[in-house]
Amino acid sequence: MAITATSGVVSNIDYQSLISQLVGIKQQDIKALNDERTNYQTTKSAFEALGTKISDLSKAASDLVSGTGFSLFTTDVTDTSILKATSTSTASTGTYSVRVDAVAMAHKMAADGMASDTATVASGAGSFSFQVGSGTVQTVSVDATTTLTGLADAINNLNGGITASVVNDGSPTNPYRLIISSNTTGTANAITITQNDTSLAFSTTLQAAQDASVNVDGLTYTRSTNTITDIISGVTLDLKSANPASTVTVTIGRDTAEITKKIQAFVDGYNSVVDFIKSKNRYDTDTKVAGEFFGDSVARSIWDDLRRTVTSAASGLPSDMNRLLHIGITTDNDGRLTVDSTKLSDALNSRFNDVVALFKDDPSGTKGFGKLVYDMAATITDPVNGRLKNREDGLDTSMKNIDRDKLQKEADLTQYENDLRARFTDLETMIAQIKSQSSFLSGL
Secondary structure (H helix, E strand, O other), X not given: OOOOOOOOXXXXXXXXXXXXXXXXXXXXXXXXXXXXXXXXXXXXXXXXXXXXXXXXXXXXXXXXXXXXXXXXXXXXXXXXXXXXXXXXXXXXOEEEEEEEEEOOEOOEEEOOOEOOOOOEOOXXXXXXXXXXXXXXXXXXXXXXXXXXXXXXXXXXXXXXXXXXXEEEOOOOOOOEEEEEEEOOOOHHHOEEEEEEOOOOOOOEEEEOOEOEEEEEOOEEEEEOOOEEXXXXXXXXXXXXXXXXXXXXXXXXXXXXXXXHHHHHHHXXXXXXXXXXXXXXXXXXXXXXXXXXXXXOHHHHHXXXXXXXXXHOOOOOOOOOOOOHHHHOEEXXXXXXXXXXXXXXXXXXXXXXXXXXXXXXXXXXXXXXXXXXXXXXXXXXXXOOOOHHHHHHHHHHHHXXXXXXXXXXXXXXXXXXXXXXXXXXXXXXXXXXXXXXXXXXHHOO
């Protein structure tokens, strides 16, 4: 039988167990490297998550950097069956009296009836041409095979500003009628038939082209459309029905509720960063496990810089409105920001422009807290030289070094195991020789 390092055929020694134990001792160094690498990777993942939270804070701050971020308005209409209204960021607060005397209508014409929708409409070759307002004349060809439905389809295929359809009006004779409608309201968009080589006579006007007439604060305006954007600045009026006997009140006000949500989002973004750093900057005395940021100077410096920023005074602003605390935003014992909703509401209602200045980036050089925090977040998350990028790069370097050391130790361990097997093989061979000599001597 062959003698191997693992068999112990002669010595009955369990070489494999010895080798496993000795190799296992050496493997502790590799395990320690694996554990260290895992810690580095976990820390890097924590910094990546922190970067996401700082980016969220940056987004919330950017919504307050421009004065237009505060240009949010509510629009109240006393009778929405007559008109509706919406406001944009260019609106101004105010109240308007609006009367809708007429709504804009599109021109609609009906041809005299025919017995069938497949009845032909022409006796020979010719054309049917029309014009919408002062637009280009549109033409379709007709011949003795053109049916009522075929003419409607040909008109629609032109996309020439009108829609054609065939309806059955229920008449006992000749109930099928071709309806043509302008796609655009207003008198300037009336339909004119310029050539008609068909047997159809458009003798019925179903709806005359009509402009909208609306009176705002005593002045009357005429428009071709029911969606009007150029009477009240920043406000779109959507006319629904005419009622010359009724006046509708349109009120434009500051949407302080939405503005408060933006400010709260800024506070929540800051608190999310603080809470995350604190949760990772702990040492559990029971489990003896430290958080990813425990003792980490980079994470601590980020927290310190953000805290100093939000608790500082914005330069160039009035002394009674240059800190967040002046609008009810203060720091609690845990380093989180809290909002006094009553104080913030009072500030928005009584000193709105000062609240805007407290956050916005002014062309004069004054930076409010929206801009201050946005700039701070930008330096932290800068993809080239930011603190997060430098810290993550450092962790990547450490992991690469560990991977290199691990490869070397694994190679050394393989060699160590091979050496052990060779030595134990030599030992087994030597024991076999000794036993053989002993047996020989005993036989003398």
